Amino acid sequence: MPLANIARPTFLLLALLSAFSATAADKRRIEKEADIPRFSYSIAEPLERVVRDKALFDRTAGKMRADMESVLAAYDIADKASERQYLASLMQLEFLLGNYEAALALSEKMRALEEKPADKLLSGLRLRAMVAAVKQTGVLNTPAYFEAVGRAIRKELDGYSFALISNDIKSYKASAEVAGEGRILGGVRDVLQATLDKNGGVLSSDLAPGLISARYALETAIPLKQTLIATYSAYLDQHKVEKADIWAARNITLPASGKYSPVRVAVWDSGVDTQLFPQQLLKDAKGQPLVIAFDLNSQRTQGELFPIPAFYQPKLAQLLAQSKGFSDLQSNIDSPEASEVKKFMSGLKPEEFKPAMEGLGLTGNYAHGTHVAGIALEGNPWARLVTARISFDYKLQPDPCPSKALALRSAKAHQAFVDFFKKHQVRVVNMSWGGSVKAGEQALELCGIGKSAEERKALAREYFEIEKRALIKAFASAPEILFITAAGNSNSDSSFGEFIPSSIVLPNLLTVGAVDKAGDEAPFTSYGPTVAVHANGYQVESFLPGGSRVAYSGTSMAAPNVANLAAKMLAAKPALKPQQLIALIKSTAETTADGRRKLIHPAKAMAAL
Numbered sequence: 001m002p003l004a005n006i007a008r009p010t011f012l013l014l015a016l017l018s019a020f021s022a023t024a025a026d027k028r029r030i031e032k033e034a035d036i037p038r039f040s041y042s043i044a045e046p047l048e049r050v051v052r053d054k055a056l057f058d059r060t061a062g063k064m065r066a067d068m069e070s071v072l073a074a075y076d077i078a079d080k081a082s083e084r085q086y087l088a089s090l091m092q093l094e095f096l097l098g099n100y101e102a103a104l105a106l107s108e109k110m111r112a113l114e115e116k117p118a119d120k121l122l123s124g125l126r127l128r129a130m131v132a133a134v135k136q137t138g139v140l141n142t143p144a145y146f147e148a149v150g151r152a153i154r155k156e157l158d159g160y161s162f163a164l165i166s167n168d169i170k171s172y173k174a175s176a177e178v179a180g181e182g183r184i185l186g187g188v189r190d191v192l193q194a195t196l197d198k199n200g201g202v203l204s205s206d207l208a209p210g211l212i213s214a215r216y217a218l219e220t221a222i223p224l225k226q227t228l229i230a231t232y233s234a235y236l237d238q239h240k241v242e243k244a245d246i247w248a249a250r251n252i253t254l255p256a257s258g259k260y261s262p263v264r265v266a267v268w269d270s271g272v273d274t275q276l277f278p279q280q281l282l283k284d285a286k287g288q289p290l291v292i293a294f295d296l297n298s299q300r301t302q303g304e305l306f307p308i309p310a311f312y313q314p315k316l317a318q319l320l321a322q323s324k325g326f327s328d329l330q331s332n333i334d335s336p337e338a339s340e341v342k343k344f345m346s347g348l349k350p351e352e353f354k355p356a357m358e359g360l361g362l363t364g365n366y367a368h369g370t371h372v373a374g375i376a377l378e379g380n381p382w383a384r385l386v387t388a389r390i391s392f393d394y395k396l397q398p399d400p401c402p403s404k405a406l407a408l409r410s411a412k413a414h415q416a417f418v419d420f421f422k423k424h425q426v427r428v429v430n431m432s433w434g435g436s437v438k439a440g441e442q443a444l445e446l447c448g449i450g451k452s453a454e455e456r457k458a459l460a461r462e463y464f465e466i467e468k469r470a471l472i473k474a475f476a477s478a479p480e481i482l483f484i485t486a487a488g489n490s491n492s493d494s495s496f497g498e499f500i501p502s503s504i505v506l507p508n509l510l511t512v513g514a515v516d517k518a519g520d521e522a523p524f525t526s527y528g529p530t531v532a533v534h535a536n537g538y539q540v541e542s543f544l545p546g547g548s549r550v551a552y553s554g555t556s557m558a559a560p561n562v563a564n565l566a567a568k569m570l571a572a573k574p575a576l577k578p579q580q581l582i583a584l585i586k587s588t589a590e591t592t593a594d595g596r597r598k599l600i601h602p603a604k605a606m607a608a609l
Contacts, residue, residue, distance in 0.1 A: 027076035033497045034437045034461065036082065037075070038453035039067040039205040047193045048185055048350075051215040058097070064208055065093055080113040081492035087113075089209045091127065092216040100131045116491075116521050117594065118165050126228070129153045130220060141223045149224060150231040162239040167516055167538060168523050173232035174329035178345035179225050184214050186353020190396050191446070198448025205453075206442050225346075236332050243518035247536050252602050253379035254568055260382045263570040265563065266421050266429040267376055268388040269369030271305040273545035276370065280377050282384040282424065292420045293389035297400055298409035300416075304387050305545060306366050312359055319363040320544055327551045331539050354396055361394035367544045368392075371552050372432050374542030376560035382571035386426055388417050390433065401447035402440055407463040411470030418474040421481055427570050430563040431485040432556035434499045437464040468500050475506050482578040484563045486555035487513040488526035495528040503530055508578035510585070514538060514558035519592065519599050525555055527596075532582070533589050534597040535561035565602045573609050584608055 030036055041063060043050065050060050068086045077083045087110045094103035107124035114120045126149075133148035134140055157169070192210050196203050221228075254260060264282055274281055274289040282290045295301040308316055325341030328334075348356055369389065377383045390413075393399060400406060421429060441460035450456035475483055485501040488494045494502045494511070502511045511530045514522040514537025522538045537558030539551040566581050576584075588604040591597070 027074060029076045029078065031078050031496070033079065033082060034441070034457065036077065037067075037071055037205075038457065039063075039208075040202050040453055041205070041208050042202050043196060044201060047188050047196060047211060051185075051188055051211055051218060054096075057211070057215055061093055061212060064205070064212065065090065067205060068209075079493045079496035080115060081490070082496070084110045084113050085209075089212050091124075092212050095127065095130070096212075096216060096219060100134065103127060104131055115527070116523070116596075118168050118521075118523065119491075121160050122165055122168055125153060125156060126220070126224075128156070130224075140219075146224065146227040150227045153228075153231050154235060157235050162241065163243060163518065164520065166236075166239070166243070167520070169232055169236060170330060170332045171523060173229060173236065173332065174326075176221070176225055176228040176232065177329060177342045179217070179221055180346040180348055181218065181222055182348040182350050183345065183353060184217050184222070185350040186348065186357075188214050189350055190354040190357075194397060195446050195448070199445065204445055204456075206438070207445065243516065243520075245517045246519050246599070247517055250601050250603050251379065252568065252606055254382060254571060256381045260571045261574045262382050262384050263380075263428070263567050263574070264384045264386055264424060264426045265376055265567045266386040266388050266426045267369055267373045267560070268390060268417060268429050268431050269372050269433065270365045270367075270392055271303070271369045271389040272373045272385065272387045273370045273543070273547075274304055274385065274387060276543050276545075276547055277373065277377055277385055279381065280383050280385050282386050289385070289387060290424060291387040291389065292417060293387075294391060294413045294416075296391045296393060298406060298413045301391075304389060305370075306362075306389070306391055308362070308366065312362055315359060316363070316366075319359055320367065320546070320548065322360065323363060323367060323544065323552075324548070324550045327539065330553060331551065357396060358394055365392040365394050367550075368432070368556065370545045371542045371550070372430060372556060372560045375540060375557060376430050376563045376567070378542075378564060380564065380568050380571065383567050386421070386424060388420065388429075390417075392433070398443045398447055401449060402443050402460070402463055404463060404466070407466040411466050414467065414470045415474045415477070418478050418481075422478050426481055427574075428563050428566045429481055429483045430560045431483060431501055432554075432559050434486065434488055434494075434502055435464075435467070436497050436499045437461055438497065440464050464498075464500075468504075471501055472504055472506065475501075475504070475509055479508055479578065481508060482566055482581050483509045484559050484566065485509065485511050486559040487511050487528070487531045489514075489524040489554050489556075490526050491524055492526055493528040494526040495530055497526075499526070502526070503528070505530060507582075510562065510582050512537075512555060512559040512562045513597065514553075514555045515597055515599060519597070521597055522553065522555075522558075524553070525558075532586055532598065533562060533600050534558065535600050537561070562600060565600060565605060568602070569605060569609060572606065 050056050068090055072086055087106050091103050091106035107127045111123040114123045129149045129152035132152045133145050136148050137144045284290050291304045293301050293303055321337050322341050325337035328338035437460050440463055441456050444450050444456040487502050488499050510532055513531045513534040514525040515534045516522055516538035517536055535558040537555050538553045540557040541549055541551045544550055570576055584605055588608050589598040589600050
């Protein structure tokens, strides 16, 4: 389970759209992501040539199109996000074929399936502008076309509430700034081609749509790069209005004296630089910070932080600075670090893609646990940190690859972590990580394991259930501990995707979604029946190893805000049980007007004690 991109007439496509709209009674219901049908594609040509050569691409994509249409016509998919993915690929294909009205129709179907307020407005924004521009100018990728696209985007944006769409536009701008042909082709070479080669020239329907998105990006996003940057920048510059921060008035800081008790908090994550929290550590008999750690093979190891491989050690400072650059881009902050990241990422050559992406992945994992710990411990001098280090892979090709032996070791490791928490009387555990059966299936394909998609499906399910059962058993064995987990960042239903731990239902487990500082739903946050409350998870500032401070976004940042609250409540009233903590946190949370979010209110929760 891994833990953490043939032409037909328009009238025929529109007829198919009508078929997609058949009643649910005519279709077979799919309740879990792993049950969506799989398909396989034999591709003999080099994939870089496929995405560059129009005729070859059209032939290659023909079967993919037919399979996606068959799924939409025959199945009622419970998760709208999964259905949108199919429609997005079909929309991209239609635009690439010049079937602009068909592309618009598909785009509007996607838009109708959006669930978040900002997504309902912005879904298909660039597609609508491109179609309008090509109708006006008659041809793609000319100065007149670029100008028309920019005007169309700006006209639409001006009709929306800036507060509602601002986070999304900042993200769009950042994505355009780091876009580059080398990144796209590097992904084709080092992920898709490498996987094709390992699987005898066959690519599954999980990965093959990446060819569609790669060609679409090369044909649309890259030519429009400067237009998109200029349009989004001008819009953001005109609306330099900061959202109101609702959390400043809600958050609380506990005094260092008074009727409070120390409370032990575990950060079960990628490791913590404990030197940053000298007054908030639980120490062993030798006076050392309390740490339990397992390596990538789920075997016991030492060290509170993931060891940096020798190749990356000289680059670590630069990589950590890039973390700040990405954060500044997301916040629309013009900084030297942001400028360097834009230059570096957009200028990548295909052969530089793998080391660059793996370096960024390594750095993200290395810093993640420390950033989470800083949020969980903030404003609580009574918190006592326990570090539980789990190791996350950062390679484009999984290393180690999934296996039954690894799943069994991981299952034992899950119980070992929880036994360690029980032994040291931990009361709150934060888990900003997760995995799914579908992710395991994709990892098997990336590794070239399994003779067919069906065999990989069966293997992934077997390995997943081993770990899922182990996690449930481990959590249930510690009813006195409150486990808090992040919902996920896939903008989808975490229960449909079977993400664990976030889809697990237990009386001592609380799943958290993310909002921004104004309480607006984060564009990336997952949702679903197990997501009980929401907390600030958008550009939340905390520590990196070494002590610098950077703002990160993710449900990974939202979950420790709730762990922070739970620990403060326990410091004030140690007798509280996990069910009582959950009930108080939920009952004092405020439901938003649209009913989609329950925003925690630390001040009210503490007052309720």
